[in-house]
Amino acid sequence: MRGGPSRGSAMIAIFQGRQRVDSIAGNDRGLAYGDGLFETLRAHRGTLPWWPAHWARLTRGAQRLRLPLPDPIQVRDEALALLDGGDGVIKLLLSRGSGGRGYAPPVDATPTWVLSRHPLPPPVPAAGLALRWCTTTLAIQPALAGLKHCNRLEQVLARGEWDDPLALDRDADEGLMRSGEGDVVCATSANLFANVGGRWRTPAVDRCGVAGVCRDWVLAALDADVGRLAVVEIESATAVFLCNAVRGILPVARLGTRHWSMDPEVVALQRRLATAHPAFVSAAPLFT
Amino acid sequence: MRGGPSRGSAMIAIFQGRQRVDSIAGNDRGLAYGDGLFETLRAHRGTLPWWPAHWARLTRGAQRLRLPLPDPIQVRDEALALLDGGDGVIKLLLSRGSGGRGYAPPVDATPTWVLSRHPLPPPVPAAGLALRWCTTTLAIQPALAGLKHCNRLEQVLARGEWDDPLALDRDADEGLMRSGEGDVVCATSANLFANVGGRWRTPAVDRCGVAGVCRDWVLAALDADVGRLAVVEIESATAVFLCNAVRGILPVARLGTRHWSMDPEVVALQRRLATAHPAFVSAAPLFT
Structure with a gap:
């Protein structure tokens, strides 16, 4: 340099x-x-x-x-x-x-x-991520929704929440964010998929949130519905994962006090991603 | 330098x-x-x-x-x-x-x-400003409302609206912005006061908008109500002015097709401001 x-x-x-x-x-x-x-x-x-x-x-x-x-x-x-x-x-x-x-x-x-x-991001934890809820919400702004623009104070505030020495769940790997209207939208730096009642679903990003490159890959790979997701739907989901273009598919093991075991469909999806994008090979566990 | x-x-x-x-x-x-x-x-x-x-x-x-x-x-x-x-x-x-x-x-x-x-900003037009409505809205975000932070893509988009060669009212001096819920909030780079039914009113800035330094001065100088303002209230106002810390009090002469004549109270306010902050002397006309 x-x-x-x-x-x-x-x-x-x-x-x-x-x-x-x-x-x-x-x-x-x-x-x-x-x-x-x-x-x-x-x-x-x-x-x-x-x-x-x-x-x-x-x-x-x-x-x-x-x-x-x-x-x-x-x-x-x-x-x-x-x-x-x-x-x-x-x-x-x-x-x-x-x-x-x-x-x-x-x-x-x-x-x-x-x-x-x-440098390379930290490896995807084999047991899955621990998540928390953020209190900072995402404002509804259709003119900017979907874009990866540089107005990111909401993410900065949300990510700062669990660095606070008084914060609960300080060992969380990521935080989920809701819109100003209460819908679940994303994590601070990843998109979100949840299996609700046997169907994969991911929040729409036409009013807030980012249209992630890995989210697009998952949407093409998985038969998933795009729409609004309520907090209660995430908490009743049978499986949840995050994704982004830097870390790939990130299985979720815990959200607050709710725990999930590793989901075979998510593991299969990690393997498909490893085939499509060789950087993600190491993220795919050897077991199913 | x-x-x-x-x-x-x-x-x-x-x-x-x-x-x-x-x-x-x-x-x-x-x-x-x-x-x-x-x-x-x-x-x-x-x-x-x-x-x-x-x-x-x-x-x-x-x-x-x-x-x-x-x-x-x-x-x-x-x-x-x-x-x-x-x-x-x-x-x-x-x-x-x-x-x-x-x-x-x-x-x-x-x-x-x-x-x-x-450099100094352009002088305040003696006849008052011409305004237009912006279509870009301000998202509701209480965590950032009031602050003069650097996430300003909404203002950039709004200000760009009337640079568009196909835009109507391209000679407007400023544009008024509404919140995502339709309330009137501010101009792209100024706060707003309107005399509605004999009372001065200015939009609250606890959900979006900036708490302007000149707005605070006006609030201390004028017996004004702070709250929500509807579009119809601005259009039925007997007088409207903008203010900011760089240009002071800016009387409004026109909003779209609605015209106002110079309001004696606004002229008096400009004179009070000129006394409080000597840079604004030149903005105060000599007539009443």
């Missing part, structure tokens, strides 16, 4: 339009307003197996926010250069770039984009 | 904790998640007359978000140095600072803060 602005992050590259630059401008609109989008990609031996799905989602988000997109070939090539044949996680952040004071988006914006490489 | 990262902004100074730095780190949480707050202050002849109110609001926001605060004396001194005896606008942005990948707020965060100096 070239010297300078990488404080705290091992490997990072910053661009304005096509040009590599040393740093983020102090008037960047990503910093000022969270005026941007991001993608977090699991890498495998120097490749990004879900690159097309991530780029497609970024493109949809950029259309909704009218953000300028950088050249996809350049972005992918720079990501692969940063990866240098290795494993890990690549984060791509796209901001509208520099702008004056004021909310009006500049008409001739040059996007700022940041690639960073991060 | 010291060289480097000031692309697009005339005067800017960046700090990490107490230390001046050259640039924003690529892994800054303000950039990643809008994990920060900001204040925009009107300056007058090298002074910041509403500094105590702005710092008090920043402090309240930092408590709610558990953001570390920099030293207030240092921040004010650096802002005054940037101002160098002049007029204009000072923006202070406070971010949680550098952080790894993931929403969990670092426990030992060193805040990043950015001061920038901007």
Whole structure:
């Protein structure tokens, strides 16, 4: 990595339009307003197996926010250069770039984009995740729902809840979030599936939540219904799992005081994912 | 200004904790998640007359978000140095600072803060502002309501509505925003007061919207009710004005096809503000 602005992050590259630059401008609109989008990609031996799905989602988000997109070939090539044949996680952040004071988006914006490489996430616990309920809710905002945009204070507050020294269930792996209307939506950084009355179901993300890349893969792999999910339905589910593009399928063993044993369908799904995306091989247990 | 990262902004100074730095780190949480707050202050002849109110609001926001605060004396001194005896606008942005990948707020965060100096805003139109309705709504989120935080995609989308070449009323000065439940809340960058049935009223900001510094001044100066305001109430109001800490009191002359003549109470309020905060003298017309 070239010297300078990488404080705290091992490997990072910053661009304005096509040009590599040393740093983020102090008037960047990503910093000022969270005026941007991001993608977090699991890498495998120097490749990004879900690159097309991530780029497609970024493109949809950029259309909704009218953000300028950088050249996809350049972005992918720079990501692969940063990866240098290795494993890990690549984060791509796209901001509208520099702008004056004021909310009006500049008409001739040059996007700022940041690639960073991060270590592999912790392995998926063999026994499954322990979850808790978050009290921070997700606001209903159809104009932003589904997008992986950079307005993430709700997730920051929710994730901070169980770092509080006075919090209950501080050893939880993840927290479930409800919408402002009380429906179950997602975990702080993963989507959610639950088997309710013999059918797999996942919350719709048209009013809040993120349309996850791994969620899309699961929806194509599993015969699941998309709709509203109530708290009581999660608590009466026969199996629950989370998923995201960095950690794959994450079986849930506990939510508060409710326990689940490992579900054969979830194990089978982990195996299918390991076939589709080789980085997730290690997450698939050998037993059924 | 010291060289480097000031692309697009005339005067800017960046700090990490107490230390001046050259640039924003690529892994800054303000950039990643809008994990920060900001204040925009009107300056007058090298002074910041509403500094105590702005710092008090920043402090309240930092408590709610558990953001570390920099030293207030240092921040004010650096802002005054940037101002160098002049007029204009000072923006202070406070971010949680550098952080790894993931929403969990670092426990030992060193805040990043950015001061920038901007030109004076355009003068308040003598005839009053022309407003339009925005279609982008404000989500109901009590956990963030009132704060001047950096999750501002709603305002960016709303302000972008009338830059669209196909938009109606492209010459509007500002746009009014409603909550997701249909109540009138604010303009994209100002608070709102309306005289409805002989009483001044302003929307509550406990479910969405920003608790503006100038709004607080107006609430102390005017016998106004705080509560929910319906669209029909604004349209039947006998007078409407906007306010913010940068432009002061902004009389409204038109909203869509509804017109208002200049209201003597609003003119009197502009004069009171000019006495309280000398930067706003020029905004007070000489007639009544």
